[in-house]
Amino acid sequence: MRLELRGITKRFGTLTANDHIDLTVEPGQIHCLLGENGAGKSTLMNVVFGLLHPDEGEILIDDVPQRFANSGDAVRRGIGMVHQHFMLVPVFSVAENVVLGFEPTRRLGRLDHARAREEIRHTSQQFNLEVDPDAIVENLPVGLQQRVEILKALNHDAELLILDEPTAVLTPQEIDALMAIMRSLAASGKSILFISHKLKEVRAVSDVVTVIRQGRVIDQVPPTTDESTLASLMVGRDVSLTVAKDVAAPGAPVLELDDVVVRDDRGLAAVDHVSLQVHAGEILALAGVQGNGQTELVEAIAGMRPVESGRITLGGRDITGATPRAALDSGLGHIPEDRHRYGVVMSLSVADNLVLNAPRRAPFAAHGSRNLAAVRDNAEDLVGRFDIRTTSVQAPLSSLSGGNQQKVIVARELSRPLEVLVASQPTRGLDVGSIEYVHRQIVEQRNEGLAVLIVSSELDEVMALGDRIAVMHAGQITGVVDPSTSRERIGLLMAGATGADHE
């Protein structure tokens, strides 16, 4: 299928999300749409998928102009979309999810499970997408859930697949598998529109890259373009992808974990006898595929999850089983993994969010009464220093873009007197410009003697930031290595190879 967009324009009030966008996806082509968060990628995809109606411009499929009243129209015309957040029913089987909405039925409206299974087996063989039709979706790993989404689209005879940031939730292995699938789909004649802001993937898999910035097409380039060129096209300036930092000068250990065991919500030992030391003036990067106990480990440090056994000390003080308040007061800075849930309050103002976990600290309050002038001055100062883009410090946090919300958290944590900073996935979902900025701030703090623990599933980030890299697998530390260690070696440790032969 050949998809052509001509002069697509979409405005929201005074904001122009898409400004006369022209784009052509040829049959069998993997076309990447590259842009920062807030560049207008998702808006454009929602227009193509019939979820939004363009104010101007037209969509042509095989040179025939289309009008989509809703996404059902788009599906009928052969467009399939895999959303960033999956649209699956967790308690249903794979087969049930795939046929949902187009269920094969027998007499009296009974579901024809046999035929559904058969259909799926056929489709998955045809496109080499292996998945058990009887598995319950919630029991599948994220990568397979995504496969189910793709299967669902293909089962509705999609000729063009829209993949909205498909790699954001995947492990490196799953990303490789997804890319193989994308290539084989393209080889069989399907067109793929692939949205991403991760340069490596874009270069690895695309046939053509269209860069959009602030709602406009900036350029169309071949995937052989080098990363720094792509990055500067995206953000409109030169950015450094590697983090410039001097050799660490580690001091005394600040955060010490001694034989710590933490149970997850199901009662299993998610953190299984972990011992770690983070020294002043160094960045310890905790690498590992997500779901190997990193989340529980950080929650235990932050006082949000009970410690089964072992000891956690911060600056010599025992904070094992302390309350979050006590942990924060001992000098813990925490950039949580799920920032919307744990890091900010969307309905409160930027200024209030900037003092969220220290509202009683002088000068923000005295005698139980808040000093709003001090809170505002603090916000004005941090908004300037951390380059937080907001119309006003009194604007609700929800009016900020994702990158700027993260900057609010970073600014809040780094502006408190800290002994240790624990940052989980500090740059997840951020655009290149913001990533660079957050990295620079973290390195600066480390240079000033702060102990930093970074938890990340992005190998690039771990290797760029870490002065030492600890690798976690199945709740255990499989090795603590130097950042000069090869990616393959770290990959092996992430996969659970024991660190018997590490230094």
Added chain:
Amino acid sequence: MSESPVTEAPVRASRRRWWHRFTTRSPLLVTIDALILGFVVGAVVIITTTASVLDAWRAVFSGWSAFPHACKITGDVVGSAYRAMFTGAVVNPQIFWHAVTTGHGWTVALTPLSETLTYAAPLIIASIGVGIAFQTGIFNIGANGQAILGGVAGAYMGSLVHLPTFIHLPLTLAAGIVGGVVVGLVPGLLKAYTGAHEVIVTLMLNYVVAAVLIFTLLSTVLQQPGQQNDISRNLEPSAQLAPLFGAASGLRVNWGLAVAALVVVFAWWFLERSSLGFDFRVTGANPQAARASGINARAVIVLVFVISGGLAGLAGIVQLAGTTHYLDGGFLIGNAGIGFTAITVSLLGRNRPVGIVWASLLFAGLGVGGRAMQAATGIPLDLATVIQSAVVLFVATPVLVQEIFRLRQTTAGEVRLATSGWGS
């Protein structure tokens, strides 16, 4: 205005801005529109239940010539009902003018307003208690029970103890607060330490407290001497909230209104300026972020119920010490259950102190005016309840109101549901 042509353009611009505001979605506008719709619903109820109006419309089926008459009858009946409601709740212009010109009859002229304020005072206090809990994400459905026990505790202190006013009255009010806190602590502690859902616990406690009320009223301690009925002793005059303009004024509005004003100021400071209020609001908006930010969730839950229950108890004792002066089996039961009305008033006022003041005045006015309307036109008082309920229903469904009035979307986004948070 027209003397200087230079000012014309800005005037027109400001008028356009005003019109723009009037047609753009905003919480205030939706509330005003909901009010209008509430009165429309009330009008429909009047029309469909008044025989003379229906007869006039039936005549239209026989010939169109009856149409103007039917319209006139409808307008007359609905108009007179709402006029009676207004003059009964706010002011009767003729009587007021008579008082102004002659200097006599001020009591009669001001009685409607006095009555509305008398009913509004405890309602404001209880609603602010409910509103503070709502803002923290807690549903205190038990304000009525808390208010009743506040009244009972206040009755003990106010009728069994003899002290000079300057100490007796504060102690009586304090006893009322303590009574409310005691009832409020039950769901508070249960929720904080066992996770029991506050809606169930507070709702059920209302029945327990209502039974406790009857029980104490039949006990010889509190019962009016020489009475067999469920009626208590009178509060000592030293424990009563005196009429604001003196007993000679003949107006019932009392110092409870001043107490309510203090509560409004306190609540505004508490929510907007205090550190604890900030903890409350963070907890209400995002409990997980609150916990991660070091806010002690248990303490917040218990304190919310202390404050919310305490205010409900204060509302109960203000009602007792300011208006009724004695307890009986009907104290805060049924239509007079200010603790229940407080829930809807708080929603209507969007849980904010100032909004709650307006909503309380409206609800008190509808109640007082409804009684006047019943007396003047024979239309049952329950119409006031119909209007109150319809207004809250419309406020709770802003999308519907926006559609009816075709309001423009704001750039700031959708008007938020006042009731959002239920079930979460």
